[in-house]
Amino acid sequence: MKRREFLKSSVVLANAAAFGGRAGGAQQASVPCPVTLLSMPDYGRDMEKEIAAIMASDGLRLKGKKVLLKPNFVEAHPERPINTNPSVIASVAHACLRLGAAQVIVGEASGHRRDPWFSVLNPAFRSILDKKVRCVDLNHGDAVAVPNKGGLTGLPHFYLARPVAEADILISLPKMKTHHWVGVTLCLKNLFGVLPGIYYGWPKNLLHYRGIERSILDLARTVKVHYSIVDGVVGMEGDGPIMGKAKPVGALVLSPFPLAADSTAARMMGFDPRKILYLAQAGRFLPGLRQQDVVIRGERPARFASQFDCLDEFKGMRGGPFF
Amino acid sequence: MERLISETGNLVERLLSLSLPDGGLPYYRGNGSSAEPTLLAVIGLSVSGAPAERVKPLLAWVQGLQNANGSVGVDPGHRDQGVWLTAQAAIVFHHYGIAENAKKALAFLLSLRSVTSAKDPKLRQDDTLTGWPWVPGTFGWVEPTAWSIIALSLSGLGGNPRAEEGTRFLLDRQIPSGGWNYGNPALGGKELLPFWDTTGLALVALRGYGDPKRVGVSLELMGKNQGKIESLSGLSWAVLCLDSYGRDSARAKGKLLSVMGSLRDEEFHAGNFALGLVALSGKKVFIP
Numbered sequence: 001m002k003r004r005e006f007l008k009s010s011v012v013l014a015n016a017a018a019f020g021g022r023a024g025g026a027q028q029a030s031v032p033c034p035v036t037l038l039s040m041p042d043y044g045r046d047m048e049k050e051i052a053a054i055m056a057s058d059g060l061r062l063k064g065k066k067v068l069l070k071p072n073f074v075e076a077h078p079e080r081p082i083n084t085n086p087s088v089i090a091s092v093a094h095a096c097l098r099l100g101a102a103q104v105i106v107g108e109a110s111g112h113r114r115d116p117w118f119s120v121l122n123p124a125f126r127s128i129l130d131k132k133v134r135c136v137d138l139n140h141g142d143a144v145a146v147p148n149k150g151g152l153t154g155l156p157h158f159y160l161a162r163p164v165a166e167a168d169i170l171i172s173l174p175k176m177k178t179h180h181w182v183g184v185t186l187c188l189k190n191l192f193g194v195l196p197g198i199y200y201g202w203p204k205n206l207l208h209y210r211g212i213e214r215s216i217l218d219l220a221r222t223v224k225v226h227y228s229i230v231d232g233v234v235g236m237e238g239d240g241p242i243m244g245k246a247k248p249v250g251a252l253v254l255s256p257f258p259l260a261a262d263s264t265a266a267r268m269m270g271f272d273p274r275k276i277l278y279l280a281q282a283g284r285f286l287p288g289l290r291q292q293d294v295v296i297r298g299e300r301p302a303r304f305a306s307q308f309d310c311l312d313e314f315k316g317m318r319g320g321p322f323f
Numbered sequence: 324m325e326r327l328i329s330e331t332g333n334l335v336e337r338l339l340s341l342s343l344p345d346g347g348l349p350y351y352r353g354n355g356s357s358a359e360p361t362l363l364a365v366i367g368l369s370v371s372g373a374p375a376e377r378v379k380p381l382l383a384w385v386q387g388l389q390n391a392n393g394s395v396g397v398d399p400g401h402r403d404q405g406v407w408l409t410a411q412a413a414i415v416f417h418h419y420g421i422a423e424n425a426k427k428a429l430a431f432l433l434s435l436r437s438v439t440s441a442k443d444p445k446l447r448q449d450d451t452l453t454g455w456p457w458v459p460g461t462f463g464w465v466e467p468t469a470w471s472i473i474a475l476s477l478s479g480l481g482g483n484p485r486a487e488e489g490t491r492f493l494l495d496r497q498i499p500s501g502g503w504n505y506g507n508p509a510l511g512g513k514e515l516l517p518f519w520d521t522t523g524l525a526l527v528a529l530r531g532y533g534d535p536k537r538v539g540v541s542l543e544l545m546g547k548n549q550g551k552i553e554s555l556s557g558l559s560w561a562v563l564c565l566d567s568y569g570r571d572s573a574r575a576k577g578k579l580l581s582v583m584g585s586l587r588d589e590e591f592h593a594g595n596f597a598l599g600l601v602a603l604s605g606k607k608v609f610i611p
Contacts, residue, residue, distance in 0.1 A: 075516075077516060112505050113518065114466070114505075114518075114520060114556070115519075115520050115554050115556040115557060115595075116590070116592060117555065117556065117557070121589075121590045121592075135589065136351075136589075137350075137351070137592070140350035140351065140359075140592060140594070141349070141350050141351055141357075142349075142354045142355050142398075143397075143401065159401070159404065162354075180510070180511070197457075198350075198357070198359070199397065199401070199404050199405055199458075200457065200458065201407075201457025201458055201461070201464060201467075202457070202464070202466070202505045203464075203505060205456070205457060205461040205462050205464065206457075206458045206460075206461050208461075209438075209460070209461045209462070239510075239511050239513075242510070242515070243510060243511060243513055243515075311511075
């Protein structure tokens with residue numbers, strides 16, 4: 001990905017007309033969106049029971065369903081919290097089994113690493129999962145062309161990895177991170193990883209070339225996310241999503257509404273989601289952007305309120321205090 | 324060596340056990356036939372001494388996948404996608420002396436160009452250089468560029484201006500302290516980490532071209548770290564590149580053999596496994 005592309009894209013996207021108006025335009029009708037904050041001070045604790053209870057209370061019905069968990073494994077670095085932590089993924093996978101899921105698959109099309117050993121096929125990661133949980137490299141394998149329901153990128157369709165297309169339930173499991181092109185990367189940005197690299201490359205430069213924000217929005221219209229859990233136990237601030245620094249927050253953010261999870265996580269990071277272009281635009285077709293629509297459950301959000309350091313160009317996205 | 328000889332037959336059979344009725348191979352069991360695992364299997368099986376009649380269906384499947392414009396895409400259902408794979412197809416056609424298919428594939432490769440842009444002083448890379456993209460109409464990256472250079476070099480086109488510029492492209496994308504990743508040596512002034520697979524592939528592609536001193540730091544990095552690599556893909560490329568430069572690859576080769584012998588079905592990536600067979604064979608099929 002290249003800064004020039006971003007600048008080019010940003011110039012276009014900054015034109016409100018390109019999206020039919022910014023956040024001040026027509027928004028989704030008000031829908032109460034539950035978001036639960038679950039304290040998880042470190043990765044040493046198994047949260048299976050707590051997560052299962054929250055998903056059940058949110059009305060997520062998994063009995064007999066084929067569930068695909070989509071973590072974020074963009075890159076591997078021994079000292080940086082780049083990826084969704086394996087213990088969070090394991091807790092969610094086991095919670096899904098507890099709720100009666102017929103199949104639980106952990107799938108990822110890693111954005112930078114072609115070698116699946118650095119992603120979901122890593123033996124150490126797989127060793128902590130119940131034997132009933134399958135891990136699937138979404139970068140290599142069959143794909144299904146589905147019509148692009150957005151149209152901002154001009155791409156007629158997306159090639160979804162077949163396990164994604166065939167899943168009954170898709171759960172997005174991103175890491176809470178800043179992003180050096182779009183501000184933050186959370187549940188919606190995590191959708192890049194349902195597209196196989198064999199079609200889109202490493203990185204998925206076609207999506208960058210068509211505009212990262214446009215691509216996120218097209219994917220958010222095309223791919224249904226049934227549940228979202230943001231790993232904010234240790235996030236990444238500064239020059240994320242790869243080169244930033246660890247930022248402990250100590251919480252998981254859970255919601256049946258991906259935009260509500262993203263907007264809440266952004267506020268916890270000290271950013272105003274209405275100033276983050278793709279989140280603001282997603283608010284035109286997904287519920288959960290406005291703070292008054294978010295119904296916080298579990299822990300008090302003020303407990304986790306942070307100020308994530310960010311690159312200068314994103315400092316204008318800061319806001320709050322929100323809680 | 325004895326262990327290698329005794330195990331190669333089993334490894335070949337394991338790879339062939341993924342063969343599908345249409346003649347191709349999938350990436351993973353349960354998927355349909357795909358170009359890359361089938362192409363790499365053709366090479367891997369050939370250098371491992373598999374009987375020609377067992378390779379023939381794979382080769383026929385690949386030939387059938389070639390489009391009228393010479394390109395080869397992901398699979399029969401998505402023939403226009405992933406056409407960077409044409410480079411691997413050209414390598415296979417070259418080794419099998421299938422002149423017409425090879426000629427068309429090379430012509431397509433020479434027509435496939437990455438997008439360029441003016442030099443950005445903030446970046447440690449020269450975006451005016453043309454390489455090869457993953458997807459037509461986008462920027463160039465290390466892996467498709469390296470495969471394309473290998474294909475052109477094997478076919479006697481290493482002196483073609485595209486191959487020469489591609490070589491400069493790869494050298495430009497080398498991380499200053501050694502190695503390659505997907506194709507950005509640095510971001511925001513900070514060096515990024517190298518990957519074993521792309522480092523090995525780029526070194527193989529650059530074998531014999533340019534000043535050897537310019538890749539010395541990467542070769543040293545690979546040689547020193549070969550004992551630490553754990554993945555099938557990384558080990559395969561470590562062996563392939565160290566062997567290409569006449570360096571000792573014993574540690575990586577021993578580990579590669581162990582990894583290939585212990586893979587479980589769900590982690591059995593047929594393309595990487597076939598590449599492992601090429602590496603274990605010691606045959607230098609990717610350099611002229």
